[in-house]
Amino acid sequence: MPHAKNWSRPIDLGDRRILRPGPLRWLRALGWMTALFFLIVLTAYPLTDFLGRQLPDKGVWPFLVHSAGAIVAILAYTIAVWLAEGRRPTELAPRPALLHCAAGLTIGAAVFTAVMTTMIVFGLYEVTLQGPVPAWRAAGLAIEAGVIEEIMVRAVVLRLLWRAFGPWAAFIVSAAVFGASHLGNSDSSLFAAFCIAIEAGVMLGAFYALTGRLWVSIGVHAGWNFTQGYLFGAAVSGNDYGPALAKSVALQDVPAWLTGGTFGPEASLPGLLICAAVGWATVWAAYKRGRFTRPQSASPLSSDLEPLP
Template sequence: MLRPGKWRPARSLAWMVAMVFAIVLSFGPSTEALAHALPAQPVFGFLAKAFGALIIFGAYVLLVRVGEGRWPSELSLRSAPTGIMAGLLIGAAMFTVVMAAAWVGGVYHFDYHGLVTAWRGAGLALESGVLEEVIVRGVVLRLVWRASSPTTAFVVSGLLFGAGHFANPGATLLTTACVAIEAGVMLGAFYALTGRLWVSIGVHSGWNFTQGYLFGAQVSGGNFGDSLATTSPNENLPDWLTGGTFGPEASVIAFAMCSAVGAVVLWLAWRAGRFSGNPA
């Protein structure tokens, strides 16, 4: 699909659409069937999410191998352990700093509950990190980059990432713009810098797990279930400062944090010459 020749940009975009549909169709029915077949216990729910992640990776590898004639270096197993671990630590640290700033500024208050099972939160964080990063960064950003330019790829993938959260509970145009800019650019920047998806997956999953399980905050308007604490916004403050019912990621604090990190990583990618060729 991506061989040099006539209509290569058009072929890249058509292949992008085909890959997205194929990954979603392979992931959705199989994981739903497994979830219904397993006992309704948190640990089995996590196993179903983990199986879904393997389905996503397998579908992506098969599609790239068959449709592009290569093995996907962006999912190189050699770089997976360090990339995922680094991403998890970065994502967790970033959100912790956001919450610390929100607590100091009186934007949020916390109620600690104690230890509870983390299976549901871990499963949801794993699913969102893998599915969204493979589709948005591995497919959309990479193939729009192929068809056009890095700038267009970042704009398109960021807008699609934000739009994908528009139907979530508590979403507004402001929250959509925040997700598109702060997360869309930052997560794409990690992919551009490393040429791998692992750090982006780790940052995404680590941020969501820390937000939903450790702090008990809303994650893109959703609830991650049992959590160590409950994080509640100061109702006397405006939504642009707290994120409203969508969650802290739509707050100006998170926007500033993610935008700053994204800008630094983009600069590092530019210094490394990553924008002079293909992302993977």
């Protein structure tokens, strides 16, 4: 059984080198946030685009391509934090990764299943079984989105805004950024962006705050996307995840705000209400554990990874 410290700990916001205490630390945190965000964008996504053009878009290849982007994002973040912040990123500590990811995948699949079950029971969706099909593409896309987006939005934006302005401003702004980032997707809308900001922005940030690690948030994100795009065959934020076990289509005579329409169930009222409940329950659990009031930098005595000199 893993030691409790490996399951849950305060977020390590960073307090060395570029984030050392002193004048204008908030400004240094914002500058570093911007640089680190674009570092991830400019390393992970160009790699997947390049590999996607060079390799076949069938079989196991899409899984390998998208997984490569996720691995590069982890490596780029780890090296950048090691150099600029003088620490090993405990938010990506390998020891609890398997247990945390398994928990997150289970939670993500369960929450999305609850959303779809609600809409099916109330006659908002038509679901048609299609039979077994390869899951490689959907699994690769889910892993890529889970890893890269959680690093960018939670480990970079939320953490460094927290370092600069405190937890509540960080939650509000990072959730808004995550929602707004989906406005360019197919069939998006302001309501869809609002739903994603509340659902994922709060819920995934809350799991990060509660555990001090990214792995649960990554697992929830990937588990939700895979269940949505592959098991149910619904649109994922306006995107098609390819071959799926079923095909889920929102009824056309029902308002889009109830079903999410062609954007997908994330933009639905049931999705908003269920994910908001899970998210705020997790925020409350983190609050009760003092995650928003205690010092949020790791101590060498409480960490399973020693800080760099």
